Amino acid sequence: MEGARDQRVGETANAHKVIKIAIASKEDLEDYNGEKHTKLSVRPGAQTTYPGSNSHFHPKSNPFSRDKLYTEARFAVTTRAMSDAEEEEHSKLYGRANMTMRPDVIDSSGKPLKVIGVQNTVGRPRSDALNKKISAFPREFVRVLGIFFNQQDIKHISNDRTTLLTDEQKRNGMQLGVWRIKQGGKFTAIYRHRAGAEEIFGPVFKFGVATSPAQKQKIAAIFKWDSVSGFETQDDTEDFTEHLRVIREFRITSTMTVGQYVNTPWHIAYLPISMEQMHLQHYESFSMRCRRCARAFYEYKEMHASYSDTPIEYRQYPTRFWKRVGSKAHEASQPFHEDYFWIKNTTRNDTHNPARISRVRAEDVGNRSLLPQDVPGGHQNWEVELFDISKTDNTRAHNKAELRYKAHSNHLYEYAKNASIVQGRPNTRAKVALYDTGFKLRRVSAYSNVCMDCAADMDRLGLTRCRVWYRW
16 A cells, blocks of 8 residues: 555656655546546645645745744653652552553653653743744745745645635735725625725735846746745755845845734645644643644633533534624634523523523433523533524524533633634635634634644545544
8 A cells, every 4th residue: 555655746747846746546646637536645745735736835844833933732741760669569550561661651771650740731822923023033934935936826725626816816915915895795805905995914025125027037036936845955954045135135024923924825825734633642732823824723711512412413513613693794604602602691690600591401300301590400510501593694494402502611711812813724615714804713623733724624635633523
């Protein structure tokens, strides 16, 4: 099988080097040439996903990755040396082989250590990097300019027939900004300012001196993709002396902060192709930003999950996004946990949450009828709430079933600096469309540092482990 996975596609597209794309098997290549367009399985670290798709950064050269902006999210055990008596007792209880299986519980001589506690470090921002201009990081700024000068349309990550943004739209958007204007009763995105338009994304950079098209062509030759993407050296050691000279000569400066840039389509479309695990990796703790795209998660104080009394056909609802009744077309659908969707009773004197009506199931009632708030207990002492689907645009008939879900607190809420963003992921039919406002980024699962968007894109390429049920 590995031999099949090593089939390369260099001969199918003159513009592509052999190292840039790897399709799973010879059969997949024949399907691609025959325009069957089957799901391609791409190697992690590939520069493109299929011939003609837009390029991606090498994993070690990705500008403004999560790890560059946030501290390491780490879960570790704390240990001390064992006495001879403790070691002997532990060996009798659990066996000597088990004492040295984990490398973090043995010392340099191979002697086992005693676990005395755990240390959980949540990923936090590194100083004030997110609030600095992009040009404060010269190497990353060079790579961002490389995206601008890379003459490629932004294509669908797994469908070569779909162009999401043209090269002209990308360049105008990066230099002039993205704006929304109402035309013919509908809101349309435009890539230069016009009277009456509303700004979606500002410009990424500007030239301090006038540059002719001929000069820009010369600059583009210096900022050619191979020289900035990391694929020539496979690491972060490219010599950017000439690039930085051009930046100084033409006084190219950034007008956007790092925190703003990571939400843009230009950042997301060129992210590295990577294998993503849908749950936390070994010894990984929670981070407040996505492991792949570095966008911030939105954390709710209270969340909801299905349980035994949730009608089985509605148990997947917590994974969906829901459009508010009466919201505008460009306003993003909201996560299931949005407070707006849950039934409230402001007259009730509830010391835990005065604004909530929580209906519970009585454990001693055979018909499981809903009882008032003051009945003690609940489903295994979980508070149970009702999802009001009439506040969504879902027109499906629900046979008047009460949509009951258990409510629980979110332990990550205290670390969050919640703010909705503009959806910057280029897409076609996603529930949250490109440039939708008020978007709240969610984890693909409760125990994951990967967002739903990145999980969807990598899953389309066959690059996910420990898949969970999801819907985008």
